Amino acid sequence: MNALYQISYISRSAIIGNHQTIDNEIANILQVAQSNNRSQDITGALLYSGGYFCQVIEGIQENIETLFESIQMDARHRAVTVLNYEPITSRQFGDWQMALAGIEEPLRFHIDGLVDDATQIKIKESAKDIVNTLYKLVMQKQQVLLQQTAR
Numbered sequence: 001m002n003a004l005y006q007i008s009y010i011s012r013s014a015i016i017g018n019h020q021t022i023d024n025e026i027a028n029i030l031q032v033a034q035s036n037n038r039s040q041d042i043t044g045a046l047l048y049s050g051g052y053f054c055q056v057i058e059g060i061q062e063n064i065e066t067l068f069e070s071i072q073m074d075a076r077h078r079a080v081t082v083l084n085y086e087p088i089t090s091r092q093f094g095d096w097q098m099a100l101a102g103i104e105e106p107l108r109f110h111i112d113g114l115v116d117d118a119t120q121i122k123i124k125e126s127a128k129d130i131v132n133t134l135y136k137l138v139m140q141k142q143q144v145l146l147q148q149t150a151r
C-alpha cells in the first residue's frame with residue numbers, strides 16, 4: 001500500500017526560445033518541483049539534454065502517480081515515454097527533492113539512442129543505465145559544488 005516506487009521517463013521539450021529562456025523555464029520547474037516534492041516526500045533528478053527531458057521520480061506509489069499525472073499534462077513537454085516503473089527497496093536520490101542532473105550535459109548520445117526521429121522516441125537503452133547516468137551526473141555536480149565551497 002505504501003510501497004516505494006521509482007519511475008523514469010523521457011520526453012521532448014516544448015519550451016521555445018534561446019538558452020536563457022530554457023534555463024529560466026527549467027529553473028521555474030525545479031523551484032516548484034523542489035517545494036512540492038518536499039511536501040509529498042518525493043525525491044529524484046531531472047536532466048535536460050538536446051531538447052529532451054529525462055527524469056527519475058521516487059516516492060510512495062500514490063504520491064508519484066498523482067505527480068506523474070500532472071507532469072504528463074504539462075505543456076512544457078510532450079511525448080512523455082515511461083522507461084521504467086518499479087518498486088524499490090531504497091531511494092537512489094534520497095538526498096534530493098529534485099536534483100538538476102544538468103542542462104545540455106553530455107548524456108546526448110544516450111538520449112540519441114532512444115530517439116528515432118524528431119517525433120518518435122524509441123527505447124533502445126536500458127532504463128537502468130539512464131537512471132545510473134543521471135545519478136552519476138548529480139554526484140559529479142555535487143562534487144564540483146563541494147570543491148567550490150571548499151576553496
Ligand SMILES: Cc1cc2nc3c(=O)[nH]c(=O)nc-3n(C[C@H](O)[C@H](O)[C@H](O)COP(=O)(O)O)c2cc1C
Nearest residue numbers: 029032033036037053055067070071074076077098
Ligand atoms: C520536465 C518536467 C518535470 C517536472 N517535475 C516536477 C516534479 O518533480 N515535481 C513537481 O511538483 N512538479 C514537476 N513539474 C511541474 C508539474 O508538471 C506541475 O506544473 C506542478 O506540479 C504544479 O502543478 P499544480 O499547478 O497542479 O500545483 C515538472 C514539469 C516538467 C515539464
